[in-house]
Amino acid sequence: MKRGSFLLTALLIGGSLLSQQAFAAEWERNAGFTINSFYSDNICLSEEDPEGKGAVTVTPNLLVNGRGARANMSLNAALTYNGLADSGVECFSPVGAGLTNRVSFVPSLRYTGDLEVVEDWLTLESNAVAVRNPIDPFSPGGVNRFDGRDNLNITYQYGAGARIQRRLFDNTGFLLRYFHNEQENAADVLGNSSEDRGEFQLGTGQMGNAQMGNGQLQNGQAGAGQLGANQGGNRLSVGISGRYSRFKTDETVFQAALENTLSSVEVRAALQLSRSWQIDTLFGEEFNEFISNRADIDGTYWDVGLRWSPNNRVEVRVGTGERFFGRTPRISARYRHRRSDVIVDYTRSLTVPRNLRAANQGPDDPLGPDFDQFLGDPLTLNGQPTFIDNSPILNERLSIRYRFTARRTSVSINASDSRQSRTEDFSEAVFSDLAFRLTRSLAANLTANIQVRWSDRSSEGSNRNVGFFGQNAETWDLEVGLGRRLGNNTNLNLGFAHRRREADSSSEFAVFNQFEENRLTLSLTHQF
Template structure:
């Protein structure tokens, strides 16, 4: 097992390079340290079936900070949490978890040389198939996932004739435990382009080069390399057409049933911006895996926005995993805290923790808006994955909706719905899987410094491979009080129950959590 300290070292180097390279006249840090201690009483610490339950008393501590620093040449945001879980009866289960997310941008030389850096450290399920529990209760199916990225780049403008950029990206993904093999990896990426400036008027052009070299810890390696020339013509101020062609030199292990990854490619399409609020682009082309399509739509209404994207491209876990990650700790009411603010029941969107290359054909549709009292988000996705080493295919798709409404000046209601499905071909260990559910909560002010919360959720999971069906129910109630300007206390009760067609998967759990927290 890799040392946690060595993993966090990458994060420190990435962020500290920016911090100490920043100009001395940058705005001071905005720093918000925090700490909390929770006492948890559970009657089923392992989420075991009836007759095998074990009660436990758990102390959970969280110490962390949020920090941001902004200036004319420096932007930096970071959040860190150190979670310690102590089990009073079985101290062998004591755990320490790190959660971190940070990113920064430094302008080293005026308008020319820049440095980006980011890092993240979190826990996630090894496979969504048996996803249940958290870092405190039933945490056996989780693994640490760390990502680090450092990217220096140089921009140059040649008057109004052209502009260019050369960028190097170093990335590392460190996965403690994968689904198949070791998907941990290190990547070196190069990006370069030279594009036309205003001197060319209605005619535009762009020359670009891309190189990705990814080495996985299981001994496999992947290379994506391509060069492209693009020309565009602006027919009207709102409408333009473009065509591009090039060649790619990809190198990775391929099953005989898949196409060789070396080939020429081309695409042609159009861009239309009928108003300042609307953008549309679509293209058709051909790559080594066959005909390819792409499209994008953006529209901004007065109080809402819509976005639609469709892409087709080869990728790996290394590319996908650089997404907003979960801080798998819970708030005073027991809810998971999400960095991106998007609560999920069970996530088929992220691929399994494997090192294989796959062709991703993905459609994403999203819409969001807000009114005086209401906020809402609608989202749908459809992705087909064609793995290149292991001749298996996946088709994952789903929809979700979140609604939040302020009912009175002192109360708010939240409703969250999710439905996702995954279909697997040529995979002897997997078959169709579905998950759908609903969650609701209501928060209100009980007294000037006290708020109450009630919540309930239901999730249905279906696994065709073993004809398994499971219902997961939760219900909870809690109170949170402000003891001072920076101190809060809370008490929360939660009941969880899973009813499965397999008796060894059933469980019931009662949990009481007492929490004292403070910011400094």
């Protein structure tokens, strides 16, 4: 699989959805560009040999959303030219061959689309993403900014499929779905892979017609979006469903070729106690095939939970269950107000690293795709940090996001904690991040903002696929900026950032893993 075929396929899929017959309704189009110049006093992110360097990046961007009677499409794309890649700067890195990657053009892409071919029967689905993430999550660089360490991977993933969905009786539905996706990583050490995914549902209640994205099998989590999840109508709804997912991964220098299978069959039930309260439960059996040091990798599982939604601004789901790897508590809370949004999610699930590398907030994210963007930065989509291999992992993840918006001031907080364990050898990694941002309008055409970021990376184990051990590190970022509107569609932004990274001093690689950097940026953004 080549990046050229990725782009060609994405264009063909998108073009097929742009027919006037499919879209005779609402369109949203926006395009622009950002020219960003910066100077860093430590472009190599090195404590021993700091080097000052400046460069320019150019980023055109495109946003297209369409919604019609039989087709929908959402496209958010940007392509950044990284002038630093052609500058000739050379930085020493201890990580070795295969763990660096210098990229001149860095894409960001998020696309989803569906087309109803046969009314109330057959629908075609497609999606594509291009996101950036570090090759080695325990080494400096690879996120948010360009630097000389070249610890940058780009994950390309695209897929297409179809679903057959039919209402059999007044309150009984049927769903059959197949989806295939391909993933390529710019860094060969991470390997390329493919996935075949199937699903069926039969039962009463709401039809599960959400897009098949880059996600994972959510065995053992009862809730909405499934037949048997009561969203109205009868007080009691029941259903049966099954899922099958097969992953194939190419051989890399760290790992042989892999083929993993995750599948399950389950029965669900939901009871509406009142307008505000609902009970969800399920019971199922999963059948998995993958390399693991665990005695059991499948078997019986169950889940029971409560849903509370007193109005359309509040929804809280809590539950617990058990799978072969132990308890599976879960929390999902949403609160929307005229000025505030709060989203809290906690899960403990089985997934694969390829899903995390391609993970990003979807187009329906209520806080927006630029929730964590600094003033003047072009849109960049980042995947989630994970291991340097493709064996299944247990992922215990907590995320909290908050935004408050007033007439002249906005505040946002984004926190996440992901505790991952490889099923193959029990190696563990913890990825924690926290960001706080304050934006204030000083005048009609002048805006100031300040952002503080904190991240922590730690690991335990003896397998190189986790990263290079002993490089446990903590990073602090302080960013301040001013933005001036030059016209209705043009903004000039000036920013200063200070970054400090401290590593485990007992490691022989600590000297290459800790640094201080100051960076000055000047950017011009124009939207057509």
